[in-house]
Amino acid sequence: MADFKTHAMGAALVSGVLATGLFMTGEVVRSAVVGYFALGFIGGLLPDIDSSHSIPVRIAFHILAVVAGFLMLFAVGQRYSLAELVILWLACYILIRHGLFTLFNRFTVHRGLIHSVPAAALFGLVTVLLAYRGFGASALQAWLCGSFLFAGCLVHLLLDELYSVNLQGMRLKNSFGTAFSFGSPHNRLGALLLYLAVIGLFYLSPSAKTFVAFLLDHDVQRRVFNRLLPGHDWFAGFLTFCNIVSVRLS
Numbered sequence: 001m002a003d004f005k006t007h008a009m010g011a012a013l014v015s016g017v018l019a020t021g022l023f024m025t026g027e028v029v030r031s032a033v034v035g036y037f038a039l040g041f042i043g044g045l046l047p048d049i050d051s052s053h054s055i056p057v058r059i060a061f062h063i064l065a066v067v068a069g070f071l072m073l074f075a076v077g078q079r080y081s082l083a084e085l086v087i088l089w090l091a092c093y094i095l096i097r098h099g100l101f102t103l104f105n106r107f108t109v110h111r112g113l114i115h116s117v118p119a120a121a122l123f124g125l126v127t128v129l130l131a132y133r134g135f136g137a138s139a140l141q142a143w144l145c146g147s148f149l150f151a152g153c154l155v156h157l158l159l160d161e162l163y164s165v166n167l168q169g170m171r172l173k174n175s176f177g178t179a180f181s182f183g184s185p186h187n188r189l190g191a192l193l194l195y196l197a198v199i200g201l202f203y204l205s206p207s208a209k210t211f212v213a214f215l216l217d218h219d220v221q222r223r224v225f226n227r228l229l230p231g232h233d234w235f236a237g238f239l240t241f242c243n244i245v246s247v248r249l250s
Contacts, residue, residue: 010159011044011152018151022144024227025220032141036148039127043152046123047115047160065097116181117157118194124150125201132206143211 019037022028028036069092073085080088113119128146131137137145183191214220 006159006163007044007048007156008041010155011041014155015040015044015148015152018148021224024224026223027214027220028144036144039145040148040152043120043123043149044156046149046153047120047156049114062097065093068096069093113183113187113190113194115157115160116183116194117154118182118191118198120150120153120157121198122194122201123153125198125205128205129201138210139206139208140210140214142206143208146205147211 015037018040019033022036023030023033069089072092073089124146126146127149128142131145132139132142183194
């Protein structure tokens with residue numbers, strides 16, 4: 001399967017292209033586009049959280065442990081002394097970083113249900129709900145957040161699937177079909193629960209009408225398509241700018 005660098009580069013490339021196209025619509029501010037790009041990049045690393053040896057899962061649990069510890073301190077900071085707060089923070093960190101991490105690795109299998117298309121949809125829908133209900137984003141913004149994360153996950157799965165093809169020998173490796181999957185035949189109950197969770201989260205999510213209308217808007221599509229290629233000259237004005245700079249420097 002593809003390594004960490006390949007997943008990171010693939011997610012960055014696809015998310016960058018999508019974010020640039022979104023910015024060309026003129027409907028999204030630059031700061032929001034950066035956030036969407038970041039979500040796509042995170043999504044490109046997310047399917048490997050079921051591997052105890054993967055870099056993303058270690059980073060994720062480190063960050064989760066640190067953030068959870070500080071959130072707990074903010075909640076009880078007025079009650080205890082500094083020494084007690086430090087002890088509580090360390091206890092929370094150890095509990096999540098080692099206790100929760102160990103439980104997570106025990107009950108997950110690499111390239112199992114988490115490494116699948118429905119799991120990618122689940123991650124995307126959770127992002128939609130967090131953005132909408134937790135951060136007060138509009139329905140359109142929330143669905144854009146979830147879509148970028150979902151797209152990043154799909155890039156990860158597709159890269160792993162492509163790496164299961166031996167192009168030199170023109171044959172399929174044993175891992176073919178295990179990356180871009182729609183469930184695990186060895187865990188049918190888990191797959192069923194996963195699909196039910198996806199359906200439930202979809203019904204809890206805000207209406208996707210504005211998101212679909214945005215994607216199908218002819219004016220939005222026209223603005224993007226009109227900027228796919230330059231109108232007349234490539235890099236118009238760039239050479240003139242370079243000449244001006246060189247003259248001033250000389």
